Amino acid sequence: MEKTWWKESVVYQIYPRSFHDSNGDGIGDIKGITDKLDYLSDLGVDVIWLSPVYESPNDDNGYDISDYYGIMDEFGTIEDWEELLDQIHHRGMKLIMDLVVNHSSDEHMWFQEAKKSKDNTYRDYYIWHEGKNGKEPNNWKSSFSGSAWEYDENTKEYYLHLFSKKQPDLNWENPKLREEIYNMMKWWLDKGIDGFRMDVINFISKVPGFPDGAEKAGEKYVSGGKLFRNGPRIHEFLQEMNKEVLTNYDVMTVGEMPGVNVEEAKKYTDYQRKELQMVFTFEHMDLDSGTGGKWDLKPLELTDLKENISKWQTGLHGTGWNSLYWNNHDQPRIVSRFGNDKEFWSESAKMLGTFLHMLQGTPYIYQGEEIGMTNVRFDSIDDYEDIEIRNMYYEKVIEGNEDHDKVMESIYVKGRDNARTPFQWNSQPAGGFTKGEPWIRVNPNYKEINAEKAVADENSIYHYYRKLIKLRKQHPIIVYGDYHLILPDHDKIYAYMRTLENEKLLVITNFSEENVPFKQPENVDFKPKELIIGNYNTEEKGDPTSFTLKPYEARVYKGV
Template sequence: MEKTWWKESVVYQIYPRSFNDSNGDGIGDIQGIIEKLDYLKELGIDVIWLSPVYKSPNDDNGYDISDYYDIMDDFGTMEDWERLLDEIHARGMKLIMDLVVNHSSDEHEWFQQAKKSKDNPYRDYYIWRKGKDGREPNNWKSTFSGSAWEYNEATGDYYLHIFSKKQPDLNWENPELRQDVYKMMKWWLDKGVDGFRMDVINFISKVPGLPDAPNPNGEPYVSGSRYFKNGPRIHEFLQEMNEEVLAHYDVMTVGEMPGVDVEEAKKYTHFERNELQMVFQFEHMDLDSGPDGKWDLKPLDLRDLKASISRWQNGLNGAGWNSLYLNNHDQPRVVSRFGNDQEYRVESAKMLATFLHMLQGTPYIYQGEEIGMTNVHFEDIEDYQDIEIRNMYKEKVVEGNADHDQVMESIYTKGRDNARTPFQWNDLEHAGFTTGEPWIKVNPNYKHINAEKATADPDSIFHYYRQLIQLRKQQPIIVYGDYELILPVHEQIYAYIRHYEGEKLLVITNFGEEPVDFSLPEEIEFEPEERLIGNYADDQSHPGSFTLKPYEARVYKGK
């Protein structure tokens, strides 16, 4: 297996609006990030992934870009950004930017031109269709509720928007559009960025004809995802992007790809295919969703998590590369989701980190994960800012007959704003995030969950993450070793072994709040040499048989 810097790196995602506000306007900004780079250096991370900071009307928190060559006023200036890049590089870290090219903002100059007339030069930068039988061109539903089509008065037809109506989809069938995207990517890479995280990049190829989706219940709009996820030309487009742009730079690439499976991911990430290095897949993030999607809550069955993670660990081993994550800007806080954010918040946060960071792949840490930030419970729907939450609540409660309390419980559990409350820096007003009024309320628990307390406490979640990151740099087996699941049907213990050049790692985690007995299966050969890390004091017990405490994690090295 080829050794590369991006396989050995640990990535930290910054959601700039919520990270640190330097000027008191209540919105995190680039200067605020610069102020906290030494904190990230102390944590030990190698790469910063910066969520979008481009010019945007902010309909979807910056994922609606109106100018790919400029910085959003809320965040600062291009000079601020250039200083950020210099300061990151000066500390020996790297920066990857978000690349959002499935869609633009409707305020982008391309779209402003395209909507004027059918013969405008930019017309084919977007996807237009005539209405059908007095309604939209097809029955596709937007990810943010309602139709995926919006009528344009000037030209008498509709444009496609898989997301908000202010996020028209770009037409990747148009080679001129693709060349403009590649030109923009080169511009940023020539400025010195170290790679891209590509937003819903597997949506860029749509099935020709854009047919209606199956609709057995006769609903007005249904998911058309089968017609735009992993479409017929997606690999051609990514190989062209690689040939024209990415192959000419030493960069890191990861594609966000909802609906991708292991076999498809091999095509995207296999080193001989020249597409991308990693994908973000969502299989393990959908395991606590019922048949009606993310808002349909069900408890996690640990056996499902084992099956999913093992499928990806074994499937991509030697054939591609895994990205490892449990948190990001679109996901609820994992300590509230798969752990216990009350009595065992510290223990379960450390356990989940151990489980993830000992797998094969590149780990991603989302801001606040390293101090154990939790989900938030705002009582008033007006306190939520996310377009997805607001649209869902309106559709289900205001316009439908769903129960308010039940819908709020879904929001408390799965809402994206759980990840977007301001970073909790200290126990001062607004958690030290801003001297002004924050754009979204701070989680009230900041008085006892904050970075100042965590960095001062040697036994904190923060310092545990530091240990995990240091171990990864010292132990090649953690990065490159093969993966072997043990106890596949155990309902509480997730344990696995890593193998590399005659060495083994034994990783044992308790996903429950009850003590549980662990015994190494008789057929497993493991001679322990040392305990590398654990989230409880070492009791010197033999790794072959012992009782795990609530949410305990242990890692042993041996042969």
Template sequence: MEKQWWKESVIYQIYPRSFKDSNGDGIGDIPGIISKLDYLKELGIDVVWLSPVYQSPNDDNGYDISDYRNIMDDFGTMEDWELLLKEMHGRGLKLIMDLVVNHSSDEHQWFMESKKSKDNPYRDYYIWRPGKEGKEPNNWQSTFSGSAWQYDETTEEYYLHIFSKKQPDLNWENPKLRQEVYDMMKFWLEKGIDGFRMDVINFISKVDGLPDAPNPDEKKYVSGSRFFMNGPRIHDYLQEMHKEALAEYNVMTVGEMPGVNVEQAKLYTDETRDEVNMVFQFEHVDLDSGPGGKWDLKPLKLTDLKQNFTKWQTGLQEIGWNSLYLNNHDQPRMVSRFGNDKQYRVESAKMLATFLHMLKGTPYIYQGEEIGMTNVRFDSIEDYKDIETLNMYDEKVNQNGEDPKKVMESIYVKGRDNARTPFQWDDSEHGGFTTGTPWIQVNSNYPEINASQAVLDEGSIFHYYRKLIKLRKEQPIIVHGRYDILLPEDENIYVYTRTLDAQKLLVILNFTEDEQSFPVPPDLHEMKSKVLISNYEPAQEYSSTIQLRPYEAIVYLLDMR
């Protein structure tokens, strides 16, 4: 496998609306990000992935873009953005931008033209169909509830929207549309960005004829998903995109790909195929969902998590590359979901970070993860802002008469706003995020959990992340070593090794609040060892049996010579 800068990097995701507000309007902005670049530099990350800052009516928090070449007023100006890039590059930080081209906003100029008439030159930039027997063209469901089709009276036809009705899907069958996208990508690449995170990029190719989904379709995703995920021309489009837009730039690409499996991911990320460098897959964040999908809560079994991570680690060992994450702007906070955000918040946050950063692949840190920010419990549905959450609540409670308390419990566990509450900078009002009224409430635990406190405390989660990131720079085994799992059936501890040349890492993780013991296999006993990192001080000496404290993580570097 070739060495690449993006394999050795650690990436930090910024959700700009919630990161830092500079002007008191309650909305995070680009000057706010610039003011915190030294904090990111101190953390040690290499790359920032910036969630969308393009012009948008904000139906889906910026993932509905009305102008791909301009900055949203809420966030600042193009001059602000150019200064951000300059300030980042000056600190040795790279910037990757979000690319949202499965759909645009219905307020994009292309769509406004497209809906004027059936013979408008832009008509074919979107997916329009006549109805069938007075109903929608097919039975596909939107991922945000309801039909995936919206009727438009002007031309008496329906347009497809896999997401909100304000997010019409672009028609990738149209070569003109594809060229527009590549030109737009080059516009940003010429400005000097370092790559793209590609939003639901495996949705851009739909099955010919847009057939009805067999009813009921498999519940794991929405009705019709098998016809728009990983479609028939997806590899052609990605290879064309690489050739037309990306090939002449030394940039990284990561494709967000719901519903992708290991074999498909190998094709997408095989370095000889020129598609994308890595994918975001979602299998591990579906493990605590019941048959009814995301909002149908079920307890997570550690053996399921192990089996899943092991499948991806070994599957992409020789061909391809993994993205490593446990939370992002669409997922709940990882310490609340996979750890213990009460009594063992610090220990379990460090344990989960160790788990992720010692795996093979590129780690992604979501803003606030490095200080152990937690899920939020707002009192009322009125306090929530996320369109997916609000649509689901309306459908379940107002339309289907389900128990509001039970529905709120699902939101507390899985809602996207868990990740979107403002970053907790200090213990001043609103956590130092804004001097105004924040667009969404700050989590009430900001006086105890905030960045200024974490930076001052050498034993904090923040400083533990700094150590993990530094180790990645110093130890090639963390980037390139082979992964193997031990004790795959154990429900309490996760143990794996990484091997490179004459070195081995032994990574031991207690996923419980009880003490556990790990008997070290005889073949590893006799090796010379040193503790690379541990979330308890003092760290345990290497011995034939390792006694683990609650949520303990310990990594030994073994010398096999």
């Protein structure tokens, strides 16, 4: 297996709006990030992934870009960004930027021109279609509720938007549009960035003719999703992007790909095919969703998680590469989701971190995960800022007369704003995020959970994450070893082994709040020598092959 820097790295995602505000306007900014780089350097991360800071009207918090070459005024200037890049590199870290090219903002110059007439030079930069029987061209639904088509009165045609109506989809069938995107990517790479995280990149190729999607209860993301996810020209487009841009730079690439399975991911990440290095899969993030989709809550079954993680770990081994994540700007806080954010807050956060960081792949930490930030429960829908939450609430409660309390419970568990509350730096007002009024309310638990407190406590989640990161640097087996699941049917213990040449690791994690006996199966060829990390103070004198795991306990043994 080829050794590369991006396989050996740990990535830290920053959501700029919520990270740190340097000027008191209540919005996180680029200078605020620069001010906190020593914190990230001390944590030990190698790569910073910066969510969009481009010029944007902010309909979808920066994922609606109106100028790919500009910096949003609220975040600062291009000079501020250049200083950030210099300071990141000065500390030996790297920077990857978001690439959002499935859609632009409707305020982008291209779209403003495209709307003027059907023969405008920029018309074919977007996807336009006549209506059908006085209605939308097909039955596709937006990810943010409602139809995926918006009527343009001026030119009497509909344009496609798989997300907000202010996010028209770009037409990748147009070679001029692709050339514009490749030139923009080169511009940023020539400025010195170290790669891209590509937003819903497997949506860029749509099935020709735009047929109706099958009406299916609980269809994930959009009705007709299979007609634009992993479309007919997707591999052609990505191979062209690689040839025209990526192959000329030593960079890291990861594609966000809802609806991708292992077999498709192999094609995207196979080094021989020259497309991308990693994909973000969503399968493990859908395991606690019922047939009605994201907002239909159901408990996680540990055996489902085992089956899914194991499928990806073994499926990509030797061919592609896994990205490992629990949290990001679109997902609720994992300690509240698969852990216990009350009685076993610290223990479960550390266990979940151990489980993830010991897998094969590149781990991603989302801001606040390393201090155990939790989900939030705002009393009023008016306190939520996310377009997805607001649209869903309107559709279900206002239009659909569904029960307010039940819908709010879904928001408390799955809403994206759980990840977007301001970073909790200290116990001062607004958690030290801003001296002003924060753009979204701070989680009220900031006095108990904050970075200052975590850094000062050597037994904190923060210092545990530091140790996890350090172990990856010390033990190549954590990066490159293969994976083997043990106890596949156990409903509380997730245990797996890593092997690299003559070296072995055994990872044992308890996903429950009960004391659970563990006994190493007789058919597992492993002789424990040393406990390299654990989230409880464990006496090493006992038998390391048979013991009782405490609630949410994690142990990693090195052996032969």
